[in-house]
Amino acid sequence: MSINIPRGTQDILPGTVEKWQHIEKIATEICRNYQYKEIRTPIFEHTELFQRGVGDTTDIVQKEMYTFTDRGDRSLTLRPEGTAAVVRSFVENKMFGDPNQPVKLYYNGPMFRYERPQSGRYRQFVQFGVEAIGSEDPAIDAEVMALVMDIYKTAGLQKVELVLNSLGDKDSRVAYRNALIEHFQPRIGEFCEDCQSRLEKNPMRILDCKKDREHELMKSAPSILDYLNEYSRTYFEKVQSYLTALGIDFTIDPTLVRGLDYYNHTAFEVMSRADGFGAITTLCGGGRYNGLVSQMGGPDVPGIGFAFSMERFLAAMEAEGIAWEDDNRLDCYVVSLGEEAKDYTVKLVHDLRTAGMKAERDYQNRKMKAQFKAADRLQARFVAILGEDELKENKINIKDMETGEQQEIALDQFVETLRKKMEEK
Structure with missing residues (x-):
């Protein structure tokens, strides 16, 4: 009997793995230029880490995690994303006491989500990400976005677009939450079961629904930008001014909410606009997560980061026809x-x-x-x-x-x- 590779996974063979190493080298060198240092966390963590950190209302926690019970009757989960684990390590190892603040970290490794495999998406996939923890300066938001755009540019990608939004602070989100409930509640029965359950728990997640994205109420939903208080509005304007000063083009999308509960203030994605790339154009996602560190038992310090899929990075390079020379000739x-x-x-x-x-x-x-x-x-x-x-x-x-x-x-x-x-x- 032959044993085949599990569905949703892939073998990265010689001839292809060199392309991965090429991207990893670019990303690593740029991170070092920006003074980010590598961190390596376990591939599995206690399940509670992701339930608390990622959020009970997310698709990741509700549907996609690979969770198992070990011989000590402990519930463990293969990591579905990198931020929660990095924040856990930041707290556990008391990195908040480091005199060099903010703490700037990057990681690169496999993640696991039980979702339908499709082009560029796997159940085991590789993410490269960065986290900057310990500063509420909007300049660090701009730095993080500049870093990822620098990686894509250095790799030769031209048809990429930075899209951003503000999710506001806690007070802004409360006002926006009430507006969304009032908007969707009269016709919530027309939406999928997931959206119906999100209405009271986290109505902002409705805007991220893939099934109902063409519903007319989605298009007429109130904009978060109209509910930002003075602090949140000023913060977002400052982020934009820094990006402009850095010569980085961007588009504001008020419907961009990201799929994880811990985001607030700046949220962003990098999209591929290459012809034939596919219906799902997101290459990278990230944002600010003030409050997550304290939620993990650490001090109340803010953070911001991003992660991109190596698989989708390679797909974007292929879509743009980017060729590169791997000088692996024998001497x-x-x-x-x-x-x-x-x-x-x-x-x-x-x-x-x-x-x-x-x-x-x-x-x-x-x-x-x-x-x-x-x-x-x-x-x-x-x-x-x-x-x-x-x-x-x-x-x-x-x-x-x-x-x-x-x-x-x-x-x-x-x-x-x-x-x-x-x-x-």
Whole structure:
């Protein structure tokens, strides 16, 4: 019986994984430029963390979490998102006591949600995200958005759009909540069961419904921007002014609410506008979550962050036809003829690698012609040929595969000679 990969997961094979590494390298280097440092949290956490942190009214908690009971009768959950775990670590490890504030962190790893697999969406997927915890300065909001836009720009994406909204502070949200209930209640029976249950618990989540997004009441729903108090309005205007100063274009969408309960004030998404990308255009989502740290048992300090899907990042690059060169060519392939020469190349190849060169040899007992073909497939810059006679004379032949030039040198000078040739390339 054959065993296949579970539905909603994928194998990332050689030839593809290099694209992932390319994006990871870009994102990591930019995070370091912005002074964000890596954090790694467990793949599973106590279920209560996500119930409290993400919110009981979210689809993630209600429908999508992979939850299990361990042998100690504890309820554990494979992490469905990264923020709650990072905030838990921030509190547990007392990072709020670090003299360098805000604490700037980034993470990269697999997340798990039980949802219908579709193009660019998997049940195990990889998120890259950042969190800046400890500042209520609107400039940090602008910095976080600038960081992600910098990542996309550096990767070559052109057809991306930053969309933002303000969800206001607690007082603004209470006023808006009442307005939404008054708007939807008379015809709530026309909406799906999820929206009906959200009406009293979290009516703002109705605006995020995918099933009823074409309903006429969605289009005529009151705007959160009309219910912002003076503080929230001033805060949002300041965020916009900073983005403008940074030369970052953006669009304001009053219906943008995001899917997690912990968001307040700034909420944003980055959308792909590439032709043929698909119906779901969101590449990245994020926002401010003042109050989440105290909810996790820490001090009342604010935070803001974002996360993007690596899978959707790659899909956007493909949609825009972005090509990139992965210089993974082999520096040297060592061809051996005869048993003694073959044995000698084991250490010879190791010496090349120790000297910082990409080297390979034959492990299939192939003839000389087949070894040369292997070198061609690996796009070797040089081929070194060592036979029994050369070994006895302490010599080896080096062939430049681009020019065809061949040179015989002393075997004990081979590594250093090849290293110098590589520097000249």
